[in-house]
Amino acid sequence: MAAAVYPESNGKAEGRNNKIKLIKRRAYGYRNMEHFKLRIRLETGCLI
Template identity: 65%
Template sequence: MKWRAEIESYFQYRVSNAPMEGTNNKIKVLKRRAYGYSSMRHFETRIRMECKSA
């Protein structure tokens, strides 16, 4: 019952934040794997490579 309005809204408008949640998850995984990168620029480049749309 707590999320009823949000669930009904999804069925009415068919909008979801799932793509953004997926991108956030990819970035979090990269952060865990990126320990030891020599610069933030390399890390940002890796994020762009991993998260570009297909």
């Protein structure tokens, strides 16, 4: 019902969250948290 009333969608946020989860899975073992943050910024284009 809410989808019919409100035209906004959280699809972009959900997609970005999913991409970050995939990066976390691949990045297991990063020694440096800054490299992990840079990888997220590179692949998603968002700031942390």
